[in-house]
Amino acid sequence: MGRRYSHIVFGPQALARQEHVGSVVAYGADLDSPDTGPQEITDREVRLLTSVFQFHLASITPQGWPYIQYRSGPPGFLHHLGGNRFGFPDFPGNQQFVSVGNIEADDRVALFVADLPRRTRIKVFARARVTDAADDPDLAAVLQRIDGREIATRVERCVTLDVEAFDWNCSRSLIPQFTAEMIADQTAPYAARIVELQDENDRLRAELAALRGESDT
Structure with missing residues (x-):
């Protein structure tokens, strides 16, 4: 069964190089099967994603450039909301609203999540949605609590992520921190x-x- 991750990331040029070096058997071979939709999240992904205190979020600017933003919070601030849906609180920031604006124009985002002490990392593609906390106070209340405790910082917006695809990466080049x-x-x-x-x-x-x-x- 083909993985959506491969259908998203491997274009003609990448496949041509894989063919040239022989790595297409390990990677591009997934494209022999049709894209069957979002990959199913398992307990393994949930455990990592809901334990981290930081990740990098990439969105797409109106000019088509990738924009990467660092996101952080108490461990567990990235919540599993069921199925393939995750969410995290958006706290008061510098008022630039670049990521928020990008998401409102194009909901496609990518996350790079690394557990550096354990030398584990995962790449995630998702569809994102931004909701003002005042428009969904129930969701804001869920995202503001971690293990029964409430985050002191005020939640301004809620960001939900519907995961489309993911891929676990090797740990060889990760330096524990x-x-x-x-x-x-x-x-x-x-x-x-x-x-x-x-x-x-x-x-x-x-x-x-x-x-x-x-x-x-």
Whole structure:
């Protein structure tokens, strides 16, 4: 069964080069089958997409150029709304509205999502829709909550994404990167153990001094 991802990304020039180097068997062969519609989202995609705190969103300008914008929020700010639909809150920004305007003119977008600590990444093609929070307060309320907690920042707009296609990429060239919070969480047990050992060392020194009849003063 052909994947929509291949039908979207592989044009004649890309296929010609694949034929030349022999990689068409691994990639362009998907085009032997017809485009059967959006690829079905599975639990694997949901787990990654709803765990990230950042991604890059590409939209199309009126002049036909790609425009890439960085999006971020608390881990889980990209919500799974069921089926192939995802959504995220649009917070107050610099008031340029480039991505918003692009989406309103052409709803095709692409996401590059990377979990750098785990060296995992996925590319996603979707149809996007922008809704003012005041026009759909119920959706805004859903997107403003993560694991039962409410995001403090006000939601101005809601962006929904209906996924058309996706592709998991190899991790070979990804360099692991960690946030300060991730490092703190990983090193906290070691820091606590160091404090325990320092306290124990101080206690043993005091006991040894007492046995020798030494004074701290």
